[in-house]
Amino acid sequence: MSKLKSWGRVAWAWVDERLGLQPAVDMVAEKTVPEHRxxxxxxxxxxxxxxxxxxxxxxxxxxxxxxxxxxxxxxxxxxxxxxxxxxxxxxxxxxxxxxxxxxxxxxxxxxxxxxxxxxxxxxxxxxxxxxxxxxxxxxxxxxxxxxxxxxxxxxxxxxxxxxxxxxxxxxxxxxxxxxxxxxxxxxxxxxxxxxxxxxxxxxxxxxxxxxxxxxxxxxxPPGEEEKPxxxxxxxxxxxxxxxxxxxxxxxxxxxxxxxxxxxxxxxxxxxxxxAAAPEGIHPEWYFMSQFIVLKLLGKVLPGVIGEYLGVAIFTLGGVFWGLIPLLDPESAGGRRARLFTWIGLVAVIGFLFLTVLAYWLP
Ligand code: HEM
Missing domain, CATH: 1.20.810.10 (Cytochrome Bc1 Complex; Chain C)
Known part of the structure; x- marks a missing residue:
């Protein structure tokens, strides 16, 4: 063992004796990441x-x-x-x-x-x-x-x-x-x-x-888990x-x-x-899907009803997204699991579609 390495070990032993960090180091050293497609x-x-x-x-x-x-x-x-x-x-x-x-x-x-x-x-x-x-x-x-x-x-x-x-x-x-x-x-x-x-x-x-x-x-992921x-x-x-x-x-x-x-x-x-608000004021892209929903609902519904409805949709959507682990638990069978795959697809496509629409509409 080189001199530097043995000095390193002595220094580490000195620190570890006082801070007790070895279990954390072992934990990281043992960590593995699955490899699949x-x-x-x-x-x-x-x-x-x-x-x-x-x-x-x-x-x-x-x-x-x-x-x-x-x-x-x-x-x-x-x-x-x-x-x-x-x-x-x-x-x-x-x-x-x-x-x-x-x-x-x-x-x-x-x-x-x-x-x-x-x-x-x-x-x-x-x-x-x-x-x-x-x-x-x-x-x-x-x-x-x-x-x-x-x-x-x-x-x-x-x-x-x-x-x-x-x-x-x-x-x-x-x-x-x-x-x-x-x-x-x-x-x-x-x-x-x-x-x-x-x-x-x-x-x-x-x-x-x-x-x-x-x-x-x-x-x-599903498909890999079932493998021996x-x-x-x-x-x-x-x-x-x-x-x-x-x-x-x-x-x-x-x-x-x-x-x-x-x-x-x-x-x-x-x-x-x-000054008057300049044309095309809009938020950053990650708020655009909510922005367009509020804008469109505000156009079709009178007064603040559209905004209320929009805020209610986001709140319920957020609560639903938070409850996902409880709604699709480990025990859920094939049909429920498929439903949640569809929900995920609708969420991704809906988010992308609304974001693009928000930039596209005047
Ligand atoms: C700035 C925000 C975030 C950071 C820095 C972060 C960081 C990480 C890292 C480093 C991992 C391990 C590597 C990996 O699986 O990709 C991880 C795993 C995970 N993250 Fe996040 N994350 C963030 C946001 C989120 C969000 C928004 C969700 C979902 C709502 C989420 C849910 C999870 C879950 C469930 C795992 C475990 C994945 C597994 O077991 O394979 N994270 N996160």
């Missing part, structure tokens, strides 16, 4: 994680110069036009937010079709839904922070939705807005949400989420799968930097509450 879908949780880490690193760099409140627009303009590589960091942060949501949606639908929400993985599904909610709120709150024209009007439209919700809706909206209209106070509040509350909630949920996966391992154990293959997570994860992360990094450089994130004119 659908293994590709196991990369998407890790890719979501990669984009989140990118968000944290670039977000910290942006915070060095960003000023919430009255100076929000001026500080983002300075980051974009004056600070060295500020435009690049901002562009990576904004593109990575969108790619993260994309990766999370692909990950969610793939674990859905793998039936990875079934016993004993229910908490993986529920913590995952919490992470999706937090990721969408990250996007919504981040969108306002530059306080340009688009941010201002899109946030006004976005906040009108919780405002009509019965119960706590108006109170939550009043707290979030901090006044009668979106302004410097709103930016200040969204900033606290974006850089303090959401990261804390996200990290707690992520810790639980990753613990669940470590504890139960990756689920085999002698035909089921797997690879070690460390180092084999981790190296493949690293390749996926490098590809993601190339895509991200390419997008950020060739399509730098724009900063519009400063928000002007007295």
């Amino acid at each position: 659908h293994t590709f879908w196991y990369y998407w949780g890790g890719l979501s994680l990669f984009f989140f880490v990118t968000q944290v690193v670039t977000g910290l760099l942006l915070m060095v110069y960003y000023e919430p409140g009255e100076n929000a627009y001026a500080s983002v303009s300075k980051i974009t036009n004056e600070i060295n590589y500020g435009w690049l960091i901002r562009s990576i942060h904004s593109w990575s937010a969108n790619l993260m949501l994309g990766a999370v949606f692909i990950h969610m639908f793939s674990v859905y079709f793998f039936r990875a929400y079934r016993k004993p993985r229910e908490f993986g599904w529920w913590t995952g839904l919490g992470l999706l909610g937090a990721a969408m709120l990250f996007g919504f709150s981040g969108y306002l922070l530059p306080m340009d024209e688009l941010a201002y009007f899109a946030t006004r439209v976005g906040l009108a939705v919780p405002e009509i919700m019965p119960g706590a809706g108006p109170l939550i909206t009043a707290i979030a807005r901090g006044g009668t209209d979106v302004g410097a106070a709103t930016v200040q509040r969204f900033f606290v949400l974006h850089v303090m509350l959401l990261p804390m909630a996200f990290m707690a949920l992520l810790g639980l989420h990753l613990w669940m996966i470590q504890k139960h391992g990756n689920k085999l 154990v002698s035909e089921q293959r797997s690879v070690k997570f460390v180092p084999n799968f981790m190296m493949r994860d690293a390749v996926a992360w490098l590809v993601a990094l190339m895509l991200l930097v390419g997008l950020a450089c060739f399509f730098p994130w724009k900063l519009g004119p400063p928000a002007d509450p007295l």
